[in-house]
Structures are given as C-alpha cells and as structure tokens.
Amino acid sequence: MGFDEELQNQRMFVLLRNMHHMSWEEIMMCLLRSCAIALIATLAVGEAAAQENYTLRLSTYKPSNSKAWTEVYVPYAERIAELSDGRITIEAFPDGTLHSAPDGFKAIAGDITDVTPAFPVYMSSSFDLVKATELPLAYPNVYVATRVINELYPEYFRDEFERLGTDLAFTSVTSPYDIITKVPVNSVEDLKGLKIRSAGGLISTMLELLGAVPVNISIGDTYAAFQQGVVDGVILSTAAMADYRLYDVAKYNYRLNGALIWIPNAMNPDFYDPLPDDLKEVLAVAGREAAMNNAIHYDNLTKDALALMDEAGVTTVEPSPEDMAEIEKRLAPIWDDFVANSANPERAQELVDQIRALSDKYAAMTPEEIIALDEAEPV
Numbered sequence: 001m002g003f004d005e006e007l008q009n010q011r012m013f014v015l016l017r018n019m020h021h022m023s024w025e026e027i028m029m030c031l032l033r034s035c036a037i038a039l040i041a042t043l044a045v046g047e048a049a050a051q052e053n054y055t056l057r058l059s060t061y062k063p064s065n066s067k068a069w070t071e072v073y074v075p076y077a078e079r080i081a082e083l084s085d086g087r088i089t090i091e092a093f094p095d096g097t098l099h100s101a102p103d104g105f106k107a108i109a110g111d112i113t114d115v116t117p118a119f120p121v122y123m124s125s126s127f128d129l130v131k132a133t134e135l136p137l138a139y140p141n142v143y144v145a146t147r148v149i150n151e152l153y154p155e156y157f158r159d160e161f162e163r164l165g166t167d168l169a170f171t172s173v174t175s176p177y178d179i180i181t182k183v184p185v186n187s188v189e190d191l192k193g194l195k196i197r198s199a200g201g202l203i204s205t206m207l208e209l210l211g212a213v214p215v216n217i218s219i220g221d222t223y224a225a226f227q228q229g230v231v232d233g234v235i236l237s238t239a240a241m242a243d244y245r246l247y248d249v250a251k252y253n254y255r256l257n258g259a260l261i262w263i264p265n266a267m268n269p270d271f272y273d274p275l276p277d278d279l280k281e282v283l284a285v286a287g288r289e290a291a292m293n294n295a296i297h298y299d300n301l302t303k304d305a306l307a308l309m310d311e312a313g314v315t316t317v318e319p320s321p322e323d324m325a326e327i328e329k330r331l332a333p334i335w336d337d338f339v340a341n342s343a344n345p346e347r348a349q350e351l352v353d354q355i356r357a358l359s360d361k362y363a364a365m366t367p368e369e370i371i372a373l374d375e376a377e378p379v
Helices: 003-021 024-050 067-083 101-109 120-126 129-134 142-163 202-209 219-227 238-243 277-311 321-341 345-362 367-376
Strands: 054-059 088-093 115-117 167-170 177-181 195-198 213-216 233-237 252-254 265-267 315-317
Touching (some): 067 277, 101 115, 101 120, 120 129, 129 142, 129 345, 142 167, 142 345, 167 277, 177 238, 195 202, 202 233, 202 321, 219 233, 233 238, 238 277, 277 315
Parallel strands (some): 054 088, 195 213, 195 233
Antiparallel strands (some): 177 233, 177 252
C-alpha cells in the first residue's frame, strides 16, 4: 500500500468513527468534501501524467545531406515536436549510425531505435500478404500506392508487423522501377536476351518474364559492372538512376513503370504503447503527413532525374498502349503465383482484388487531389 492510499484510509477511519456524533447534514457535507478532495487529487495525477515528456529515437540509413532526410525525416521530427508542444523530443540518427539498412526490424525488436525504415524484403520469410505491395504494375504512381497501402494496412498487413514486434510509423514508397540501357529499347521485345542488373527476388522474376537475363549485382558495384559491359542495362527507380549517374554509361531509358517498393517506417511499441492518447494522435498526424511528403519527394526526384538525363542525352521511351498490354500479359503470372503460394490463398485473392479496385479508384486523381483526400479523409 502506498503512502497516499494509507493516509486516505486513515482519514476515512476517523470520519466513520466520528459519524455517530454528527447530524445527517454534517455527514453529507463531510462525504462530499472527501469526494471533492479525492477528485482533485485524481485530476492532478492525470494532468501530471499527461504532461510527461518523452524521447523518440529516429534513425535511418539515409545520409544527413540527402533530400530524403531533409524533405521527409526532418519535417517529420519537427512536426512531432510542434504538435506535441515539445513533449516529444527527437534524437536523430541519420547516416546509418545506429544500424544498417537491412537491420531495421532487428533494431526495433532490440530496442535500439523507435522509428526507422524497415525492409520486408530482408525478412521475406516472415511475411506473406505484405509481399502483395510489390506486385508489378499494381499502382499508376507513388501517390496512389501510398494511399492504397495505407488503406489496406489495418486489414491485411498489421498482423504480420505486430508478430515481429513492430507497429507502423509511416509509409514510404519508392517511385516505379524503369530500365536504363546502352542499346535502344523501344518495346518489350527489345529486352529479349539483354543482361540487366537486378537486386534479385521479384525484380529478377519480372525481368525473366520480360525476356531479359537478370544479373544480381549489389547497388554499390552496379556502376562499374555497367561501365565494364558486365550488364547491358540496369533496372532501378528513375530517381536512383540519376543518383548513381548511370546516364554517364547508358543513353536509353525505358519507362517500364514496374514494381514500386514499399519501405515501411517501423515504430517501436515500447515507445508507442505507454503514450497518452493525445500524443498517439500527434504521431498519427505526423505520420500521415510524412507519407505524403515522401510521395512528393520521390515524385520530384523522378522529375529532376528525367530532366537531368535529358540534358545528358538520354532518350526516354514511354511504352505504347499495345506494348503495355503485352507487359501486363507477361507479368500476370506473378500475381497468380502470389495468390497460389500464399499461406491463405482465399485471403490473398481478396487482397489482390482490393489492390486493383482501389488503384483503379484513385488512378484518375491528381497528386493534389490525393493529398487533399488524405487530409480530409485520413486513414
């Protein structure tokens, strides 16, 4: 028994002992006064708890001088501080100082960080339905992908995250993957037999179905391999093509608009769960804004990269409607295999149907309209 509880019991004992000397009116006044004191004490404790301060560790492999850091993570941290009136303090760890990119989930589980990018691809065996987020040609752009994934998360993805001991802080989605080559590629038929650098997994499967030969090479070794002729092309988001200066080597960009990669930013439940409800709402608002800031960031990176490659003499080819129909036909088995290989095929088919329906629903909307929708009807 705590000191405050013991003191309260003593007061109640004295009150009861003296009641037989009191009138009915005096007894009621004493009881009301005791209840009022107890209520004030309870409110004071609640207010003190509500004003408690918290420290959130924010980590990422992104460099501190990168646009991703300055345009997504810094505004996220500033928004949390602003909305919480300084009750949440951010400790920032960019540049991979706390852990490497593949270790995001492990860093959360090990209580090394509180919010960080966590790649499902590095924990592939731990996920099932989450793999649907990377199905090829699932979304027309990064804005639609962000909205659709956020809508589907509670129903289809949350359980798989929570089994790993993580929550979702906010969604990051890369821009679509395209193919940059040394030789002209004007249609999917021109990819036949070309050796294309890949990161493996689903991307390699895509290339095989399109007739190319995937060559698994780490991103750090890609430029040299491309330059030395080990590969004829590289599949990568157009934004990253500019980052790695691939336009120095190749002069043709085929806008495949293939898979987008979902990079969820995981949240540490040990930090999140004890928070009062008002601070949980702060993180929800800041997370929704960060997700759309990420979409804007990748969209701008892609536009800047296309302009830069155009100046460098790169020819960009948009597939014709007939060519896109052929690409969709060739990549359709990936969707079928996802459903067939799922631990719950019926549930997987339901998810696939939802992805297609929601993508179609939002496809005609402009980025500005999707951002406005996200503010008016937040997930």
